Amino acid sequence: MIKLSLHTKPRLLAATVAAMMAFPASAVETIKTVVIDGYPAKSMWVQEFSNFFIPEVDKRLAETGNYQMEWQESYGGTIVKPKGVLEGVKLGFGDIGIVTTIFHSSKLPSQSLSAATPFVSNDARVVAKAVDEIAREYPAMQEEFAKQKQVYLATGVVLNTYQLYSNKPVSSLDDLKGDKVAGAGMNLRYLEGVDGAAGVRGGLTDFYNMLQTGLVDHAMLWPEAAKTFKIAEVAPYMARVDFGSVNTKTVTVNQRYWSKLPDEVKTVLQDVAIEYRDHLAEIAMERAQESEEAYLAAGGQIIDLTDDAKKAWADSMPNLAQELATQLDKSGESGTEMVNAYLEKLMANGADPVRDWSVK
Incomplete structure (x- = not known):
């Protein structure tokens, strides 16, 4: 507005x-x-x-x-x-x-490249x-x-990786059943395979109030932002999901x-x-590291998800990369080629994907 x-x-x-x-x-x-x-x-x-x-x-x-x-x-x-x-x-x-x-995302679909390929690089x-x-x-x-x-x-x-900040401990997808999760744009789609979880659209400046008022139980953001906006006060648990950098x-x-x-x-x-x-x-x-330390110093706790839990979350998602590639291809752009070229650049620089998002 x-x-x-x-x-x-x-x-x-x-x-x-x-x-x-x-x-x-x-x-x-x-x-x-x-x-x-x-x-x-x-x-x-x-x-x-x-x-x-x-x-x-x-x-x-x-x-x-x-x-x-x-x-x-x-x-x-x-x-x-x-x-x-x-x-x-x-x-x-x-x-x-x-x-x-x-x-x-509707006006700038190709800007969703990294968001459509989570769990690849932090x-x-x-x-x-x-x-x-x-x-x-x-x-x-x-x-x-x-x-x-x-x-x-x-x-x-501006972020090393999205994490999940919560009002209760989270260590698996089961802990999100029936809960509401704040996010923005494409990352709300990370919840589509999570049984009983509902995404709530918001912006970084909204998340503190959304958590404080109980509108949501969790929010997806990154450590530096959590420190800057004092998220530990309203969400004292961080699940280290490592959705990836976006x-x-x-x-x-x-x-x-x-x-x-x-x-x-x-x-x-x-x-x-x-x-x-x-x-x-x-x-x-x-x-990133100093922000996590500040979160802990402010009373927060960090819970590391297991590799199996991360893989379960990644595998539960719809094929976001394929959807983006198809959308761009239909509009006359080289969507499939773009997605694969982007992933190749990441892996050439040491990325180890939890899920293979390559478009066939």
């Missing part, structure tokens, strides 16, 4: 000031840019957009002194809610957006690179964003805005977006 209030916070970083001092004022063109995300500034990927992406762009533009960016960052619902970034960028309420793609670095490479090797992903009047820059992974954040630019940018600025944005992708993945991996 889009809100038209433009509460933004302009910033001009030190690098741009240095550029103005080093070059005549008339030689520097200022480009205004509105960045949007519905999630709050404390969210890891939003923090790193402010602390990594923006300063890196400023630094590189300052090297030539031809251009400088005047950034207006609008997060936490000031312009759009978390589910509204895709539409917000499409309509021009933001020039650059961090789109949470799991909310838009390495955010490997998954991020593989998904982004597929986006550049096959036209589907970029064309999906083009239909939303956006230019694709890079796909990011891409959920994609940086895009409004098409009309993009068409007016100088080539130099376009190149810098594209290059930094890839570095931002890798930067986020590294942080996700670094914070």
